[in-house]
Amino acid sequence: MFRTTLRHTCPACGEGELFAAGYRLNARCSACGLDLLGRDGAHYGGPIALGYGIGGIAGIGVFMILLLRFGFQTWVVWASVGTVVLSILATFRHCKAWWTWGLYRAGQLGRGPS
Numbered sequence: 001m002f003r004t005t006l007r008h009t010c011p012a013c014g015e016g017e018l019f020a021a022g023y024r025l026n027a028r029c030s031a032c033g034l035d036l037l038g039r040d041g042a043h044y045g046g047p048i049a050l051g052y053g054i055g056g057i058a059g060i061g062v063f064m065i066l067l068l069r070f071g072f073q074t075w076v077v078w079a080s081v082g083t084v085v086l087s088i089l090a091t092f093r094h095c096k097a098w099w100t101w102g103l104y105r106a107g108q109l110g111r112g113p114s
């Protein structure tokens, strides 16, 4: 699981790259041919919810720390919002890789004809 999540490789063989470019997944593993996309829509929702959850927690954490240190100021709010956006961008690939591993373990990804 950690190999798939942190190195963004195929959950079945650990060799093929998960991502084609940016946040877009390869359709199949280049090493073992595993169908990485699964059924239509299998990838939507989960990683986005995870990413926003992590972003929200990070943003609230930064906001509380800055609020206690500097009081309520406009830049404190903006710094917190910036933290949310940055942490979503920074963790989204990991969330998606982890989600792919979860789909594989749940039997949602396979070597079917589609």
Ligand SMILES: [Zn+2]
Pocket: 010, 011, 012, 013, 014, 015, 016, 029, 030, 031, 032, 033, 034
């Ligand atoms: Zn593979």
